Amino acid sequence: MGTEVYIAGVGVISAIGNDVAEHLDSFEQEIAGMGDITQLETIHRQKLPVAEVKLTNEQLVKMTGLPAHVSRTALLSLVAAKEALADAAIPAMEQWRTGFISANTVSGMDKTEGFFVPFLADDNKGRLRYVFDHECGSMTEIVADELGITDVITTISTACSSSANAIAYGARLIRNGQIDIAVAGGTDALSKFTLNGFNTLMILDKEYCRPFDEHRAGLNMGEGAGYLVLISEKVAAVLGKAPYCKLAGYTNSNDAFHQTASSPDGTGSYLAMTGALQKSGLDASDIDYINLHGTGTPNNDSSEGTAISRIFGPLYPPMSSTKSYTGHTLGASGGIEAVFSVLSIKHGIIYPNLRFETPMADLPLIPQTKFLKGQKIDHVMSNSFGFGGNCTSLIFSRT
């Protein structure tokens, strides 16, 4: 049905860089973004490593021109979305119908948490404007206003598959002729709620995370934002340059197993990957690189690994978890890793899975551990699996 969906621009900010160029540099030099907590006010400082964006809120406010009370989630979003649009450089953009499909899970919660400190001490205290942007849609609206996008504005929040679903939804709007351009992806800032919540679930590694390693002990929280500019064939025809690649397939599925855990046999991830392959008309053997969900939790990696072995075994494509660099950026991860997947095709890059030493005992999976470039990469699969069993796989293909 409908038009092909091409990727015209990419933008990203995370713990390993404030733009695409800085990310490519960090990847090549194998510099991970984790470290002691410096931005977030929390009792976990010096105890839990996180992957923070290396900019203060003040610096982000200065960069974006947004008011000082705006949530870090929106600040990160605007930086990456602006980069993606500038990169796409679509001529006479106002003649097209454009959507902003942005995912997040924490929204303005960073500010709400600040509000509650004085408010709980004295309910006459606390500035209500810090609660105003608590709900997820607020972030999208703030950024859409800055970008001047008015045709379709919507927010998707499906835990850690959120921004992969935003990209799939943006593509569907284009394929169905509802819009011509979609800025799609997601954003999430660190917050006390998410850090404490994941800590409660006992799935945070006190060391730097070790995705797909037998001795993995959990994830590291991260933050950031990543967006793609998706365009229709008509827009591609006047782009004035070749698009990066196309979005060849996408599928969202659900495990229906547990609130926070994936099923042991990876039912949801199996359905997402096989569905995306089917939609793209590709065989498993066509995939040249898998950007894993690979959080580093015992549960995710064995579940995802089991599903991968069912689909790809015994001949596995190169695979890695870039969360070994960026930490787990929750609602932003699907967008950030979609950017990495597009860049993988563009530059022939296979990203290293840092700190991998010992394969999982019962799975024959060895992730890529060294940075490779100049590889021939035509098809990349990007996995994003979330709480609630919400699983999404995207496939990007060279055009």
Next chain:
Amino acid sequence: MANKIIFENQQDKRINLADQNYITASCKIENGLVEKDGRNLFTHAGDVGSLLLAAYQHFRLSYPKFHKMDRLSKLGWLATEVLLMDSFEQGKYEPEDISVILANASSSLDDDLKYYDSVAEAASPSLFVYTLPNIVIGEICIRNHFKGEQAFFIQGNFQSEFIQQQAAYLLANNCTKCCVCGWVDILGEEYKCVLFLVEKIKKGNAALFSAVNMDEIFNSTAK
């Protein structure tokens, strides 16, 4: 620019919310009583925690995960078991055609407070995963393999008209063919659960699916 987009629903056929749907079963758990279709099936004198366990045992249910659930999930799950017992031909429906729409006033506060108390010692993962009200829908759907539309609303009191509209809209649009809907609320020793099974077919003396009939069942006392 703003007017260029026309979504299907706005230009499409008008939706007839008055299409006939029927309450083919109901279940109520309140005041130590478990009722089905207005008949009292089980009475228990203890507190709500012991009521839930005693009812689970009385109906000879076997689902080990029940014991891990928070009380909101136990209440909604148990009521659904009784609601569907003997009166639901699930084989007639695809999993995607069965929806669940629930509401309450206390959200997941019953579990939230227990979780909050646990934080002082060691934050409990098993309490934490129930600190959302819609988890009860997840438990019901996982148990029964329902995969249709789902929604959970938080409202000050039972709004039959609102719930009726939500379900009737899905049924009229063929978004669903069957709906479990109603009210499931618990906070401390205050609790009430009233669920309705709504189908497009009239069975026996099934009542019309209307706000008036929902209210009558919601407010009635057992015979």
